[in-house]
Every structure is written in C-alpha cells, then in structure tokens.
Amino acid sequence: MASINTVLGAIFVASFYFCGSLAFFPPGPGHHHEGAHHPPIGSAPIPGLSTDYYRLTCPQADETVAPILKKAIAKEPRVAASLLRLLFHDCFVQGCDASVLLDDAEEVVSEKNAIPNKDSIRGFEVIDEIKAALEEACPQTVSCADTVALAARGSTVLSGGPYWELPLGRRDSRTANMKLANKNLPPPNATLHRLIKFFRRQGLDKVDLVALSGSHTIGSARCVSFKQRLYNQHRDNRPDSTLETSFYHTLASACPRAGGDGEIRPLDLVSPSRFDNSYYKLVLEGKGLLNSDEVLWTGRDPEIAGLVKSYAEDEALFFEHYVSSVTKMGNINPLTGHDGEIRKNCRRVNQEI
Template sequence: MASSKTVLAAIFTASLYFTATLAFPAHHEGAYPIGQSPKPDLSPDYYRATCPQADEIVVSVLKKAIAKEQRIAASLLRLLFHDCFVQGCDASVLLDDNDGVVSEKNAIPNKNSIRGFEVIDEIKAALEEACPHTVSCADTIALAARGSTVLSGGPYWEIPLGRKDSKTANMMLANKNLPPPNATLHRLVKFFQRQGLDKVDLVALSGSHTIGMARCVSFKQRLYNQHRDNKPDKTLEKLFYQTLASVCPRTGGDSSIRPLDFASPAKFDNTYYKLILEGRGLLNSDQVLWTGNDPEIAELVRSYAENESLFFEHYVNSIIKMGNISPLTGYNGEIRKNCRVANKNI
C-alpha cells in the first residue's frame, strides 16, 4: 500500500506528466464524449473554498480500508463504472430500496457482486463531520475511485468535481446498460458507444481489471460450455484453463473467486494486457479484446502490454471522460446526507 509520501509524489509527477499531448491515437485527444464539453459547474477546484481537505479525508479512510482488505480498492473503482453507466454519474448506485426507489444493487450485474458500500458510508460520514452538506455522494465515489487507483500504484488524475446526487435509481437501466462478463466484443463496443465512449475508452477502462477478483460464476461458461457445446473456450491457454477448472468445478463453487490479473492482482499496472496476449484473460469480456477480430482494439491491447505509460495516459483520459457522463449539476439533484437514502426519506 502506498505511503502518504508516495501518493504526494504520484500527484506531483502526474501534474507534470499528464500535461503532455497524447500521441496515439489522434482521434482520442479530447477528454469528453463528442458533442459534450465539461459541465461549467464541474471543476477540480470545486471544493477548494468549502472543503479543501476533502481528498485528504477520502485517502485517509481508503488507506485503512485497503490495509484491511486489498480487494476493496478494485471494488470502489468498479462502483464508479457501475454508477456512471446508469443514468450518469449521480450516485444512484448507492441508493437502497426505499419509498419510490428500486435499488440498482439488485440488478443482475450488481446483485451479490457489487461491493464497497460500507467504505463509502465511512468516507461520507467523515466528510459530513468536517464539511456538513457539502461533498456529494457522486463526487465521493469519484474521489474514492481515484484514491483506490493511486494507492494501488496506478496513475493520478484531476477530477472535475461538483456533481449532485440523484433522488432516484433505475434498476431496469442497470440491467440494460451494464455489460455482462460473457459479452462479445461487438456487444461491448455497443455498450460503450451508448455512453459516448469509443474503442479506446473500452480497452483502456477494461484495464481496471488489473486489480480485483471475479466470482467463478462470471467465467464458468468459458470452462465448460463456451458455445453451448459442452466444450471449453478454445482461446484459453491450457495451463490457465486447468488452474481455473481446479477451483471452479462444473457443478458448484460459483462463489469462489479468482484474481482478474493473477500475476499482480493488487498492483495497478499493465500486466492485465500481457496476460490477454497469452490467452490468460479471466473473463470472456477480457479475452475478446484480443481475439474478437477487431484490428484497432487488438493493436491497443498490444500497445498497452508493451507500454505501461501509454496505458496510463489513455486510462486517465478515458476515466475523466467516463466521469463526465450526464452529471447532475447546479440546482439539479441534491447533496445526500446519507448516500443510501434520498434526503426526503431521511
């Protein structure tokens, strides 16, 4: 786990490093979806006057949580993805079932899978104590995702802040918009295009799987019935297949977990892409980036495997872009006191 000095060093280095113009590919120079500019109310300095210690508070809670369970870093990063892909980055994913609210937590892609809510609760409580009714839950998710990435050895990025929280959730949209782990490459591209994200964003953001775990049920199809023919996925490297089959039997064991990147599961690096080139991507949605017969996407996988700096550059660009999906700003939405409940229900 990174020390405070390491995090500060990363922040300083990143402030110099990421000012450089991205050299590849040219069509991905902008940090926002085509036709969308940064919301004027969003700014990295949004809390400078009202809660300047916000990021320090977030990182302080994260350090304790990650020290207790390294896996939680990936879970918090995943929360940002699962929030932004459903009616925008508005913390709707945090809402529990309540009057007029059907929680997204019960959607098929989230149920018994998405996690990290208790850490968000702890961060929010600390923020409320220091700066009451100031930092939104949506921004808390974004700050926790960045902090988790940096503390895992990944890049730092400037987050445009000032999002407000939704008062409603949308389970139907969560079922529709969140790609399943067995998705084909064609479907993955469509899922991302629906959010204004392109192929570069797809490949770069998939690199979030350089940390974290997945349940057996998420990849069992690849082991035993990939094409509904009772045969394994031919793209699986043989020894990797044998290892997975030993911990994920044909019957039972669905809740057993395996690292998405078994070579360096706690370190945010480019090993994820190297494993994909070797046929050792865990999920179908990982491996098809290489085997899905899309030359542009395959070349990105190869480039990131060979050049970690390029991966970090593109990742930062894409996660900023994703964080700008339909945020609520100004008088839209609210700042929830409790991230699990809209203020009207407190």
Template sequence: MARTLITMLMVLISILALANGSDLCPQFYDHSCPQAKDIIQSAVAKAVAKEARMAASLLRLHFHDCFVKGCDASILLDSGGSIISEKGSVPNSNSARGFEVIDEIKAAVEKACPKTVSCADIMALAARDSTVLAGGPSWEVPLGRRDSLGASLSGSNQNIPAPNNTFQTILTKFKLKGLDIVDFVSLSGCHTIGNARCTSFRQRLYNKTGNGQPDFSLDQSYATKLRQNCPRSGGDQNLFFLDPVSPTKFDNSYYKNLIAKRGLLSSDEILFTQNQQTMEFVKKYAENQELFFQQFAKSMIKMGNITPLTGKSGQIRKICRKVNS
C-alpha cells in the same frame, strides 16, 4: 495587455461556472470544503490497507454508477418508498461492494462540511485514490456532481457491460454513454486488479461452443487450474484474481495476460481476438505501461463526466443510502 485581459476573462468565466454549478471542475470544493479531498484519501487508504481488494471494489462502484443514469450515486441508494435499489441487479447482486466504506467517508465529510460534498463526488475521488494506492496513475478529478433522487434497476441490468456480452454489445453500451473504442480498451484495464466470481467465466471452461470443444482462446493449462475451484456446478461465488500475475498492483499485466490467452473473462479476451483495432491497443499497452496509464486517466475523466447532475438538479444527500427527507 491583450493576453492579460484574456486571462482575466477566462478566470471570470471559471468563477461564474463554479458559482452556477453548471460545470465540473477540480477546484469545486476549494472554498466550501477544502479538507474534503484529504479526508476521502485518508479513508480510502485505511480501507485498502485493511483489504487490498477494496481498491478494485471502489473503482468498480464508480464505473457501475456512471453507466446507469450518469455519475449520480444512484447505485448507493437502498430500496425504500418508490425506490428499487440498483444493488439487486444482475451486475451488482452479490458482487458490488464497498458501500460501508463510502458510508464511513460520507460521515467523516459531513462532520467536517455538512450538506456540502455529494456522494457522487466522493465516489469519483475514491475511485482515483484507489487507483493511485494500487500503483496506478493519478488525475485531477472534476467535481461538482450532485446526487440523484432515484435509482434505475432496469438501467443497471441493461446498461452495464456484462462478462458474457458480445464485443459489439459492449462497444455499443460504451458508445451510448459517449465513450469510444479507445475508452473501451483502456477502461477494461482496471481488471489489472480485483476479482471475478466463478459464475462470471464458467462458460469458458465447460463446453462454451456447445459441441464439447474447449475454449481455445483460453490457455489450456490456465483453464485446467481454474477448473479446480470453478466446477461445472456449485461454487458460483468462488473468487479468482482477474490478473493472476500481479493481482493487487495496478499495472499493464492485464494486457500481457490477454496476449498470453490468460484473460479471465470473455469480455477481456474479445479485446485481443475479435477486433483488429482493439488488438493493436492491447499490444501497445502491453508494451508501454505509461501509455496505458495516460489513456486510462483520460478515459476515467471522460467516464466521470457522463451526464452528471449539477447546479440545482438532484441534491447533496446527507446519507448516501437514502434521499434527504
């Protein structure tokens, strides 16, 4: 009897939380838009089938959004009126992509359920679906986020970890968002898919130390190969696989690459060379893909919970690129 009462109480609390919009929960749209998840999954599958790289792009959009003002779809806003878009920031300019895919998904969801599903939730689901389509883990995405009424160009420039940041700088940026050193290592594993531009790692190929010495944290045969399409000057936008072993498959090759000195970005390499704790995690994930998958899913849920707008805060944008008039 007591157990039944406790169960009923828990259900009641969940219903009240859902009604008040105060908490995120996977069942948020089960009654208001039950087809939303299927619509989003289908659209993501279509986009990834057309271009495998899109899986990494959609995953990255969610990451870059959550690190600025929380997971509120501020990264999707175009400039206009008092809004200066985050798309022009250093981490996003000529780099962040997938906006058209989000537009298509939003239009389809609006047709089915007008003014119901937020752009922020669409991004969170698209990130999960992209991971699964690439062969990675799945997880229940807590839902109920609302969309911001503004953007933060300065926040985008300052808060998103950069390829050339020091270990401590990146860790601090994670901690400021409520993420820890385990999240740092596991979320970096998303670099098992996707691409990076020459400009993001050129300093590792040419005189990184300032004394003409090569970067010995990078395998020299790999470095020689990279130099072929990443010259000292020019070619800034030339693309390279973050994981040359299995570039479109979400697996643990990223960690194996780090151990073999074939991590492309400095922000990757430092996980194995500058901290004993992160080095041990790299070794564990390189040996045990399932362990990596389990932690990645946990860390993605945790990242998706960074200061979301809920309840009556923000709005449900009709078009993700602009606030409702």
C-alpha cells in the same frame, strides 16, 4: 488549505502497504498510437464541474478521504477494485449521480438488486465511512456522487495507478433505475461487438473501451462470471478454445462444473493488487479471465487488438489513455447546479432521513 502535494504525499506513503511505489504518468506529447486518436483530457468540460469545486467550501475533502481509503485498502487490497468498479456501475446507469448507492425504499427500487450488481458490487461500507467523515468536516457539502469519484481515484492511486485531476461538483439523484442497470451494464460474457455498443451508448469509443478494461488489472471475479468459458462456451459442452491450456486447468480446478459459483479468482493473476499493465500482457497470452477481457484480443478488431498490444508494451501509454478515458467516463450526465441534491446519507434520499 492543504496543498495537493500534501495529499499526494499521504497517498504515496500509504501505497507502500501493498504496492511498493507509485508512478505518475501525465500525458505527454511523445505518446501516440498509430490509427487511434484520443481526445485531450477534459476536451469537453462539463458546466458546473471543476477540479477546484470545493476549494472554498470543503478544502479538506481530499485529506479527509485519503486516510480512510488507506486503512480500508491496507486491510483488504481487493476493496480498491470494488470502489473503482462502483464508479463504472454508477456512471453507466443514468449518469454519475450516486444512484447505485441507494437502498430499496418506498419510492426507490435499488440498482443493487440488478442482475449485474446483485451479490457482486461491494465497498458500500467504505463509502459510508468516507461520507460520514465528509459530513463531519463539511456538512451537506460533498455529494455522494463526488464521494464515489474521489474513492475511485484514490483507490487507483493507492494501488499504484495514475493520478488525475478530478472534476467535481456532481450532485446526487433522488432516484435509481434497476431496469437501466440491467440494460446498460456489460455482462462478463459479452462479445466484442456488444461491448462496443455498450460503451458507445455512453459516448465512449474503442480507445475508452480498451483503456477502461484495464481497470481489471486489480480485483477478482466470481466463478459464475466465467464458468461458461470453462465448460460450455458455445453451448457445445466444450471450453473456450482461446483459453491458454495451463490457465484453463488452474481455473477448472478452482471452479468445478457443479458448485463453487461464489469462489473468486484474480482478474490479473500476476499482480492482482497492483494497478499496472500486466492485465494486457495476460490477455495477449490467452489468460484474460472474463470473456469480455479476452475478446479485446481475439475479437478480430485491428484497432482494439492494436491498443491491447500497445498497452502491454507501454505502461505509460496505458496510464495516459486511462486518465483521459476515466475522466471522460466520470463526466457522463452528471447532475449539477440545482438538480438533484446533496444526500446526507448515501443510501437514502434526504426526505427519508
């Protein structure tokens, strides 16, 4: 069985294609934030999930995933953010069960057509390629839900972010839930109050909200996602006053009032392909792209604003909290044991093949 050092070595080499170097920051006793206590990583283990779940049945899972991610991200660095986002959009809808991957079928109404997902979520072809390779290496063993989780972690690491021990053993749902996708996925124009409610609904707290928002250190968003801020923030035909002036003009030139909805802008204009803490520095400067980014600083919540400032000043602290929060999110209501199934094709339930 290949050691984890072998796998991480391959990931380290791959990362030089686009980010120069990697830095891993395991949680340390010296890191804390006044007024914000975060539970230890894995403080509530989920029965049926284990970091060595495939040790006997598919020990080569990690090294099967790594080269496919390396190739896909080297070709298009933006896909790293897309794969990480799939984990969010999966786990926030009936748990981490790969329901987001299901296409429309006779008995399935796909979540891909929900308002927060339509023409927005992507990276499905990379998941297909990874799953096909896993099926060849270990037939009907590694679930699609775990494939999404492995791809999200690998994409984070390959973009320069932290590595985390990933609990595995999730199984795949036989259903999707478009109604829940429309209800549970936070919109880009959400207020801070609404964001807190969306995250609390998933058992996630304010620290999780701020840390996981740091995923926006990579990737892009369409103009339609933030155009309201440019032209009609409060339904008064005026821009959002919290936008830094030069940033506003840059965005307005790329996203005119009429048309251009599908044009994209980086969520982190400083280092859009590197997972670092520059996202928080930009939010402090009034250069958060989405309303849901900027309200972390302007939403008048001292704890949340304090975390934004702390992460902007201390990347290691951000990484430490991110690892804890993304692990916590990845443990939301998984199917384990004999529940669900191991899909052969992530786009459809097994009996449809």
